[in-house]
Amino acid sequence: MRIALVSEHANPLAVLGGADAGGQNVHVGALAAELAARGHDVTVYSRWTATGVPVRVVTDEGYAVEHVPVGPPEEVPKDDLLQYMPAFARYLEMRWSERPVDIVHAHFWMSGVASTRAARRVDLPVVQTFHALGTVKRRQQGDHDTSPPERLGLERGLCRRVDHVIATCTDEVEELAAMGLPARRATVVPCGVDTDLFRPQEVPPKPHRTLLSIGRLVERKGVGNAIEALAMLPGVELRVAGGPAPSGLHDDPEVRRLREVATRSGVSERVHFLGGVGRERVPELMNEADLVVAVPWYEPFGIVPVEAMACGRPVVGSAVGGLLDTVLPGVTGELVPPRRPDVIALAVRRLLEDPARRVAYGQAGRDRAVALYRWSRVAEATEEVYERIVAAATRKAVAP
Template identity: 55%
Template sequence: MTPRTRPTARSLSIALVSEHASPLAALGGVDAGGQNVHVARLAGALADRGHRVTVYTRWDSKELPVTTLLRPGVLVHHVPAGPAEQLPKDELLPHMLEFARYLALEWQERGPDLVHSHFWMSGLASLQVARELRLPLLHTYHALGTVKRRHQGRADTSPPARIPCEVQVGLGCDRVVATCRDEVAELAGMGVPAEKVDVVPCGVDPQQFSPEGPVAERGPYRYRLLQLGRLVPRKGAAVAIAALAGLPDAELVVAGGPPPERVDADPEVRRLRDLARAAGVADRVRFTGGVPSSQVPALLRSADVVLCPAVYEPFGIVPLEAMACGRPVVASDVGGQRDTVADRVTGRLVPAGDARALSAAVGELLADPALREAYGAAGRRRVMSQYGWASVAAATETAYRTVLGARMTVAGAL
């Protein structure tokens, strides 16, 4: 491997590895959500700081070129590993060795200054290459197998090797970049020491998501509740539907999932519609299907309250997007939502799975317009002070510099 020049304080060559979550993917599908947004926005914010960023993601379509310029300073590199078609992420583990071999060849002559892997399989592939080429490696999990198994039990489709591999990545990388405090405690239980972990949250673009701008058309109901995100059971739409029974003047808009033309055939939509009929609220629940990202801010602005009732949530970007738009949030008291939603300041935190508590908290807000306005304004201020992507990128770069500095110190002592 050709020796690399020492990186300057102003410019690094950074490889972001995100095997299943491409920054180019359309959002709202089963495996396309917060991680895609995080990688895309982090890459852009790092480029804004003068760094050269390449995102390595799996080649999942024959129509894709090898490389695509996402924006100035950010290149997306499609890695051939497995068939050139979309596969569920839980089926990608057998292709990670091929993924790693490609990265090793790609970086053999001139590798990046550092590697930042996202999700456990990216970490597994990156760890192998980082050891071989002696590259600094940082890792962000986005979700942990221990948490998923605890909440999903037998319904967990993750490969059996996931948790041991996550431990291997956490112990083998130079540093872990966790997205919330809850994750630090979970990692400590897995044997990854807290002193090896930096907490850097996900972010939101406060210019794209703001209180000012177009507002999506409202229905005939007095109040609108909105749940936005992937249409999977753990997101808790069933809890929101049950809560709606106690909120007679409100409609519930569930946005996300398949394209609108395929909503009626979607198994999860069918399940939720059955629950809505049984609860007597079917006429007040609407499923939009996937919503283009350009339309999401207007949809958020149209809501009186945004619901985030996930059974578990590793981080959750939707609360930040809602808060940035000046909307109060009622969220389950889990994962990253414990950090982002300030209870009785920007919204309410309620026990996960508790439809009565969700209904009561929402009802309190619907009955008090001044309280909704106050929570929304406080949420906007919270986003502006803590969760802009520029702040996230600066904190991430600090973690990078810590690792690079430690490597240089060790090299100087040898």
């Protein structure tokens, strides 16, 4: 198949760790690579963010990235990109007229807005993955939500217009149903993990029991709650990876806020901010930790718990979003209510006091990651959706 992946702000070639560069970039790149390995012709369309870069780049993994020249050639916060989607759609329509594709897979709601507009004019089926829903973000963040006010209505419109939705977790399907999407038009295909890169490793013993929190440093990720929990865990250290490079930590507003939380909690000497780290170092950090703490207030999917499980690390996670699917309480980790440092501390303490249970959780987590979340399985399930939708579109086109 000739497959177009549209990811307007999340370029798989981007450097990770910025405000808008994270899990979606990894997801799109890994999916594109795996689909290409399965023999498909795959192009990712993403907005340009600099001058002097080639319009079309063929990656070593066999897929192409096409930089769409709309808007200023610089980084723009994703919440400010809606104004450029009409021009993005015109570009896609032109390219798909010149170089036809079989199916379009839009990643994020703004990609869906551009993709459906372009695909309608050239008669192409569109599959949508939201990665995050505005209804959930608005519910959780309230007045702090910086999404464009049109987002909720446009997402509901996409539920009517796209041919199918690939959701990343069952919780998302329930949210989509409330937005009017029939269950038959949604399929759950989770995000994936590189189980060769993320795997158990032998690491030297540490003098202190260590927790790891890793990911983008934004308030909703719950790192502050993990720091507050540390006050109830004497002798335990917390490593926080993410955010700017180490040299920029002092100037980062969220790092400053988290350091204030640590000072108020009396644990500043036991919280270590590592700054942004290269993806290749993440498995090492996970393996060095006794367990990984991922306690967001809400999370559309949450790749960190799956990566930790692939590394054989037990997880203490929030009972929200995708974590309800990925973390099995009493098997691969424990789930706790969000924003509850006391419950986080209790779950961590029980695991730290039970080495045999940590080993069992780690082994079960590794088995679960390999069985359900390796990229080859995710790509195969995605391919099955594509085949169904393309076949349905073909039948519709030839029907009398």
